[in-house]
Amino acid sequence: MYDFTTPFANPAGSPIRELFKYLSEPGMISFAGGYPASDLFDVDGLAAAQARAFAQPTRCLQYGPTDGLAELKAQIIALMAQRGAPCASEELLVTTGSQQGLDLLLRVMVAPGDVVVTEQPAYPATLQALRLQQAKIVTVPVDADGLDVAQLSTLLRDGKIAVPKLLYTVPTFANPTGATLSRERRIALLKLAVEYRFVIVEDDPYGDLRFSGEAVPTMLGLTAEVPGSRDWVVHFSSLSKVVAPGLRVGWTVAPPEIARRCVVAKQTVDLCSVPWTQAVAAEYLAEGSLTRHLPKITEAYRLKCEAMCNALRDKLGDAIQFHAPQGGMFVWARLAAVKTSALLPNAIAEKVLFVPGTAFFADNVDEASLRLSFAAPAVTAIEEGVARLARAMGATGK
Amino acid sequence: MYDFTTPFANPAGSPIRELFKYLSEPGMISFAGGYPASDLFDVDGLAAAQARAFAQPTRCLQYGPTDGLAELKAQIIALMAQRGAPCASEELLVTTGSQQGLDLLLRVMVAPGDVVVTEQPAYPATLQALRLQQAKIVTVPVDADGLDVAQLSTLLRDGKIAVPKLLYTVPTFANPTGATLSRERRIALLKLAVEYRFVIVEDDPYGDLRFSGEAVPTMLGLTAEVPGSRDWVVHFSSLSKVVAPGLRVGWTVAPPEIARRCVVAKQTVDLCSVPWTQAVAAEYLAEGSLTRHLPKITEAYRLKCEAMCNALRDKLGDAIQFHAPQGGMFVWARLAAVKTSALLPNAIAEKVLFVPGTAFFADNVDEASLRLSFAAPAVTAIEEGVARLARAMGATGK
Known part of the structure; x- marks a missing residue:
């Protein structure tokens, strides 16, 4: 009906924001968005x-x-x-x-x-x-x-x-x-x-x-x-x-x-x-x-990152490769012999969200990669989320 | 040094925002911007x-x-x-x-x-x-x-x-x-x-x-x-x-x-x-x-608009033409035999600001037009501002 000829008339939204519709599902644990932890805000x-x-x-x-x-x-x-x-x-x-x-x-x-x-x-x-x-x-x-x-x-x-x-x-x-x-x-x-x-x-x-x-x-x-x-x-x-x-x-x-x-x-x-x-x-x-608040949040993110890295090693072992980051909000990982976009539906069924690596490549997509954010969930949720991921990988048949 | 080839790399700012530098001059009365009156905010x-x-x-x-x-x-x-x-x-x-x-x-x-x-x-x-x-x-x-x-x-x-x-x-x-x-x-x-x-x-x-x-x-x-x-x-x-x-x-x-x-x-x-x-x-x-606040501001703007229209008629008489608006923030006017962009420097010297009409035309510029906003100044400032405008017009030699 309309003549959308500009490059900005793109009807497809952000691949990450597309995942947000699952956030409202009860019990969902999200490693997807780059949201900071709401409970760390200096209210x-x-x-x-x-x-x-x-x-x-x-x-x-x-x-x-x-x-x-x-x-x-x-x-x-x-x-x-x-x-x-x-x-x-x-x-x-x-x-x-x-x-x-x-x-x-x-x-x-x-x-x-x-x-x-x-x-x-x-x-x-x-x-x-x-x-x-x-x-x-x-x-x-x-x-x-x-x-x-x-x-x-x-x-x-x-x-x-x-x-x-x-x-x-x-x-x-x-x-x-x-x-x-x-x-x-x-x-x-x-x-x-x-x-x-x-x-x-x-x-x-x-x-x-x-x-x-x-x-x-x-x-x-x-x-x-x-x-x-x-x-x-x-x-x-x-x-x-x-x-x-x-x-x-x-x-x-x-x-x-x-x-x-x-x-x-x-x-x-x-x-x-x-x-x-x-x-x-x-x-x-x-x-x-x-200046006063920063040590509090960096310590909280350090603990969350550590919890995620430990859980990934414990629960996934050789099935996953990653470098533990020294800061920030993300763990970037590769799975052995699993396409992460194929894994995602099983992960959602297990109530855990991540972003398949495909979203981050302009070319030469690495189908085995994924991004996990440890910033928003609590430490216990991070551990549970990784356990769910392991179950989803089992179901995907690694 | 840089290769600015996009249409957005325009170095010229808004003709109205250009006038804002005069706002900080002591005693300046501004009919220029489309700012609402700060003293009417429902704090x-x-x-x-x-x-x-x-x-x-x-x-x-x-x-x-x-x-x-x-x-x-x-x-x-x-x-x-x-x-x-x-x-x-x-x-x-x-x-x-x-x-x-x-x-x-x-x-x-x-x-x-x-x-x-x-x-x-x-x-x-x-x-x-x-x-x-x-x-x-x-x-x-x-x-x-x-x-x-x-x-x-x-x-x-x-x-x-x-x-x-x-x-x-x-x-x-x-x-x-x-x-x-x-x-x-x-x-x-x-x-x-x-x-x-x-x-x-x-x-x-x-x-x-x-x-x-x-x-x-x-x-x-x-x-x-x-x-x-x-x-x-x-x-x-x-x-x-x-x-x-x-x-x-x-x-x-x-x-x-x-x-x-x-x-x-x-x-x-x-x-x-x-x-x-x-x-x-x-x-x-x-x-x-x-809903509660709106009658207060419309009444205030009504009084300001009335003050401006009365002052323009009183002080400028046949030298100005305009229609009194039924709402909003602006009086649009034409001056007899004066280029408003030439008037502006004299107006600034008299400590009153307005926007010359040229800014509003994509073609066929009406050089005699100007926009006056009555929204921000108080009634007494509006009356004084119009008096200054009249003096500026005298100095411009209408």
Whole structure:
């Protein structure tokens, strides 16, 4: 009836959101979504921040600046400095989650047919955003140390791939693999970006959620060590995983020329993100509440991750391969001789959800892979969920 | 340095937002933005709604459904029924202001080169969104009864313009003209849409702000009287002008096939609008607070509009022409023998801001026109602002 000729008129939804319909089934245990645990939200701290924010009601209730409330920008600048990646106000814009940061950046920088490199496997919403923007997606594999930068270098040097407009990566506790890009590879990647003139898009929602191993600086922070590289890094971060997704407070740090264009695009897209929750976030950060709260959630996620890894080893043994992550929310695994998309219906029958790996591949799908999130369920539910997974695998006939 | 080849890489910001830099000048009186009056916000009612919403903190703090919180959708469905335009849940999505509704619709429905008809003059952010989407904008003039539907009919019948993909209109208290499309013209426009198969985009942020004259049903409501027309109307509304813009709660009512695609696009754009302020809005509406608050703000805007119209007549006399609006936030005017863009610097020197009409024209600019918003300033400031405008006109040498 209607003439849907634009790439955005895609009738198929996100493969992960498709699974959400099963969440309401009684007794379902979900390892599927990347939701933080609701029982870890700092409800009291946020209620106090809300009270302080609403003491100036106009700031919450009126339209705000398109690039974000000045008070929140100041707090984010302080937070980024604390993380070893200082930035200036003209480099910074607040977005509706970092998902909107990616959308704005793609609209500003990626024309149909432009090459964008992603890790393989990669976050499905990014793949979807790139497809809708009609980018040509080129994938580079990930191993336990993150993106295989040496392979990227060879591909570029030999002219096997076109110089990309952007390279998208989640270098710390990647979604879905949980892998962290080593310091050496980060430096090598920054040098490649300077040499070939492409923009590294560093998506960093999980970086604060480290529960073991040694911290690695962000790509943005490391630009200080690679001359000229600051011009070639765009950094996304967010309060969704460390405070609460319901604030929808994300941000973009980008070279001023790029940041300014993203702000102009945002004027047309939604005028401004919600000033009310921006004011709450500013008050929350100003009190130092995130610094106080972070050890509590990283310890909780450490225990959940440990419970999942132990249960997977105990209950599945040789039938599963995975690397225990040092932070974040995900265990990425491979099953011996099982297609995970065929396993899913049996898992749902056993009342446990996961995301089959197919969703994370732009090409060369690994049918045996799956993503398990340990963030939302309680430790006992994680153990029970893995037991159900083992039963489902038995039923699938491994 | 960067290769900005996309239409969205536009470095020029909104002509109205450009004026905002003058707002911080001490003593400035602004008739420029379309901001509601901050002192009319129902701070107590919203604080009470916030307390009720946060009694279920997870609903506020966790990710929400992409199409909007179920509780808010139920309240919006009730509100739309009360406004005489009932709708179903599958037709409804919640957006980050109605501005985002337009962005999603254009991304789903408008391919480069598609024809979109707008009123002339029209809301600049809409013109900008259409340009960035590379639509071919065709304008049809507006008079005191709104869009000249007879002229549109003739243009279509004679093949003078291509059948548009969309027709964008603010039929009630238009931005910028303040005009309201008559009932007869609404019916005629619905019939044209059915005959020629184009989508009418009814943007209705101001409809509840009527302070004189008789109510006219929305285009969406009138679809009940024109067979087949329901398939050809997309309706936007918002709490920004009647409750508070800081909630960023807007919504789209669209045929299910269109609504579903907008929801899928929104997954990629920002996953979901802020659940927290959606929950506050749901609680606010559930208590009947909007119904109680609306008479207070319409009366306040009536007095402000009256003050502005009286002052314009008193201080400018024959030097200005305008129709007093029956609602909304704007007086649209023409000055005798003055280019309003040339007047603006003198007005700023006199400490009064307005928007020159040029911003509202896609073609055939009327250089003598200007938009004056009476919503934000107090009555005494409105009177003083018009006096300053008169002095500025004297200085411009009319």
